[in-house]
Amino acid sequence: MKTGFFKKLTLILMIGSLAVGTINAQIQSPEEYLVTNYGKHFTPHHLLVEYARYLAENSEYMTLETYGYTNEKRPLLLATFTTPGNHQDIDDIRKTNINTTGLETFSDNMINEKAILWMSFGVHGNEAAGPESSITVMYKLANPDGQTRMWLDNTVVLIDPSVNPDGYSRYTHWLWRIAGDEPHPSMYDREHMEPWPGGRTNHYHFDLNRDWAWQTQVESQQRMIKYNQWMPHIHADFHEMGYNSHYYFAPAAKPYHEYMTQWQRDFQVDIGRNHAKYFDEKGWIYFTRENFDLLYPSYGDTYPTFSGAIGMTYEKGGSGRAGRAIIMNNDDTLTIRDRIDHHVTTAMSTIEIASKNADRLLANFKKYYQDAINSPKGKFKAYVVKSSESSKALADLLSRNKIRYNYATESQSLNGYHYQSEMNKSFKLEPEDIVIDVKQPKSTLLQVLFEPEPMLEDSITYDITSWCIPFAYGVETYGLNAVPSINMEADYAEMMDMSPPMDAYAYHFSWGSNEAHQVIAAFARNGVRMRLADRPSKIQGKEVNRATVVIMKGDNKHIKNLNQLVIGTLADTSIDWGTLDSGFSDAGGDLGGRRFRLIDNPKVLILAGEGVSSYAFGQIWHYFEHHLHYPLSIVNKDNMGRVNLDDYNVLILPEGFYRLSKEEKDELNSWVRGGGKLIAVGGALRNLSDQEGFALARYATDEEKKAADKAAEAKSLEERLVDYEGEERRRISQIVPGAIIQNKVDNTHPLAYGIEGDYFSLKTSTATYNWLKDAWNVVYVPETFKSYGFVGKELKDKLGGTVSFAVEEKGRGSVIYMIDNPLYRGFWHNGLHLFTNAVFMVE
Known part of the structure; x- marks a missing residue:
């Protein structure tokens, strides 16, 4: 059987x-x-x-x-x-x-x-x-x-x-x-x-x-x-x-x-x-x-x-x-x-x-x-990210990566490692702060993304060596030895303002978030004229902070249903906004005065084509189309001579190895003086460095240049009998594969509006420019600075006293020098503020 x-x-x-x-x-x-x-x-x-x-x-x-x-x-x-x-x-x-x-x-x-x-x-x-x-x-x-x-x-x-x-x-x-x-x-x-x-x-x-x-x-x-x-x-x-x-x-x-x-x-x-x-x-x-x-x-x-x-x-x-x-x-x-x-x-x-x-x-x-879940790696048991304009964007990143977090619903005094100061300090946990418990499935990825400086067993690496999320997003962050014992929830309800009255004299909204970038771009796309507060003021008892954007009825007579357009754009955002019934100030400047200057809605042109870094061009292209949702015109470098620059008021030179002729540089100089805004990034700066008519120079004085040349000569003499085997190690002392560098910020300048405290820049090139003369050194590396990730010793010695982002005023226009690329790979969130400021806020 x-x-x-x-x-x-x-x-x-x-x-x-x-x-x-x-x-x-x-x-x-x-x-x-x-x-x-x-x-x-x-x-x-x-x-x-x-x-x-x-x-x-x-x-x-x-x-x-x-x-x-x-x-x-x-x-x-x-x-x-x-x-x-x-x-x-x-x-x-x-x-x-x-x-x-x-x-x-x-x-x-x-x-x-x-x-x-x-x-x-x-x-x-x-x-x-x-x-x-x-x-x-x-x-x-x-x-x-x-x-x-x-x-x-x-x-x-x-x-x-x-x-x-x-x-x-x-x-x-x-x-x-x-x-x-x-x-x-x-x-x-x-x-x-x-x-x-x-x-x-x-x-x-x-x-x-x-x-x-x-x-x-x-x-x-x-x-x-x-x-x-x-x-x-x-x-x-x-x-x-x-x-x-x-x-x-x-x-x-x-x-x-x-x-x-x-x-x-x-x-x-x-x-x-x-x-x-x-x-x-x-x-x-x-x-x-x-x-x-x-x-x-x-x-x-x-x-x-x-x-x-x-x-x-x-x-x-x-x-x-x-x-x-x-x-x-x-x-x-x-x-x-x-x-x-x-x-x-x-x-x-x-x-x-x-x-x-x-x-x-x-x-x-x-x-x-x-x-x-039970015994995660890393030295911290929890993280607290203070609520800010950028914390929402960071929360979105965590969600995409299935990293769990909650929002505090009550206050508590705590002590923790403060990322920005590298010190243990007391702080107050407040409602809407993000709290992240390390004991969770994605704890290893969480710890890696939040670590200030990875341990390098070998400094010869294939890519960037620091990516710390608190620095990338510009958010105040604390590492804790214990999870706070407070009430928390997975999300929080935002209180929305009631609809403002019809026919307000002016509308205002705060600056510094992704949403604000998209809102200003939406208004500009619809032809709305806006003003920018360059000093704090008080109007009708309301504090109007520096960098507040104001839309006045009197500037926008050409727009029908202005009230409906403004409310429809702002109502569904988490931006702090409101209305004003008068332009008369209690303190500071009146809305119609010079403290509230008109913003020129940008008409943007960008170079592309042979010689331009396709990565850098793509980062800017993607930024305009998917971050700002704002139009830009693209022209290949070889067709530049066919363009009437007067049709545009913003020209962006992405990184690359292209060269501008003397005639092209002279034309740019004239266009800037007439009111144009030139934004040059990374390798594009070689076209402007030490050139007549531009403030960008590797050394501010002849004495600085002579000292650098003397040091280079002395080094060359010292290395006459070095061993061949050690060449790779000697070479990396002059490079940076990608590291975070602490910068000081003049946040009274429009280029830095929305950036709080120090700016931590992702440096991926060896280019250095000493603090510039006849220009605003808005974001700069101090003589003594913090760094995270690998920076070659010789390069690190040169970084102190250099500029990362500067603005030169020229006639009615300006040139914005971006030594570091703020849009690198699209993930350096804090760089979005710099670039948006360059496009909209800088005159």
Whole structure:
């Protein structure tokens, strides 16, 4: 009886296996399905999407969803691979894992534990072998052989085949347009000369691989919602690098962040050994533990690491310069097929080792979150962020990252570490202050984002070395040794003013928040004329503070229904605003006097094109379109001579390596004197530095320059017999990969309106300018200053007594010098105030 049963069972399993084999045999390979000569030319994104949908329709091992859309409305895809049986229980698998983290609690699911892997391809669009490789990986998983089916039995593999479809399309469509029938491996052929702005970045030229924590971009925002719904145990991020490099995989280079667990460090080695086994068999060249560290928290390897996963970057030589084939410096020819094969090998190896170590992955992931909740890392038990114009924006960042916080509803006297002064001091916790308990699922990420200065085990790093959120957002913050024992709530209700009376004499609103930026931009966009208080005044018993924006009925006779427009714009905001029935002051200045000057609504022009940093241009472009929602005109540098500058009153020169001719600089000088406002950022300052007609100079006096030259000569003489081996260490003494520098602020100047206390600037370049003559040094580094993150000793010695942001008044206009980039990567929130002030407030 039992024997007959087992015979029948065996027969059923054999039939099922044959049926699956029949289904899989019907699935066409990429070479068979795609019309692009797969493996020899790149696959446009729309065809990648088509093939992914074809696989999902024809495989029991795969499902596909569209989790969002890019700025250019291309779909963002997530493919899920596992066995058909696991697919039936996929929601239970996901909920089981989320229950483990404590981020949510589900009670309606059956416990079903599987190792979960997430693979991201093509975050940099012109690293096109990533999406190409994803096509083969998806085919192998949708049409699995016996070994792969075994791996999928205890794993769920999530694949994002093209993280950056807009950049990928920009690159592949360009290459298809200019390429001939055969590849041209000479590095000087045009298929290796990608034009500006290149395909690396997204629509707004942001590097999405630096945006995981900040989520400034629509692709990141949508992806992180899905990521936090899964919380994978392994995340592998597939990249490319310079074409003369070979293959890089884990373990990563130092420095590691100190909050990485020993398990995370050790398992990277295990994964690397598994990859090496396959590369050794094939004779492929690779390296580990070089270049790519695990410190900066907003990468595709570090962010997952600080979320409990094994986060890894895989890099293959290639990128935009490689085209379809290119001759390397070892005389080998690197082809698309080489790049695909190497990435596919590490992808499948990652799945293999995850399957073989599923129990260890699950156990250590569970322990990670138990420790996060019960015994979190870091020296503080709680944080308090004082309520301010910027604290709401910080709360939004915490929410996007699933970091829990509450608002105080009562007052209490406390003592804690004060970030801005680096001292323990007493303070008063008040209603609407943000309180963050460190004991929570995302405690490690929280501690990393809030740490003033990460510990660096090696000062040779790949990216910025400090990102402290309290400094980035300009919010007063305290670290506490205990959680305050007070009543708190998850949100607070804001008291809204009642609607003001009709036909008010004037309206006023406070300055300094994101909402205020957007409100002033909305009014300017609608042609509303506004005034700016440059001194405190008192009118009708009301305090009208410096930087208050005033809208007067008398200035806006051209606008019908002014009252309705103003109320409709301000009523739904949390901005402090109100009305005035008279322009006569009790103290200070009258509304119609010189203390309330008219703001010129900006007509903005920005340079773009060859020589301009696409990153810097994109940051400004995105700022106008997604922060201010305000129009700007874009002109390529080469077409500058065709523009009538008198049609604009604001011109922005982004960072870059372009050069302005003497005639162009003379024209700018004349335009500024006639009332124009020139905003020059970072590398653009080379066009103005030490030039006739501009106050910008590296040294304020001849004596300063002579002293600097003398010091440089003495150093050169001292280093005549230094050892060759120490050159890298000596070089980093003169650089800053990205560090926070304390600046003093003249907050009576319009450029600094809304900035309270010191300004902590993110410095990413070695450019220094001593305090300027004949200009307002509005934001400057004092002789003695605090810094966070790595700054080379020689550079640090030069920073004291330099300026970071200055304004030169010239005729009826002004030049604003931005030595540091206040919009860097879009996450330095406090820099938004500076840039908005430059656009609207500075005359």
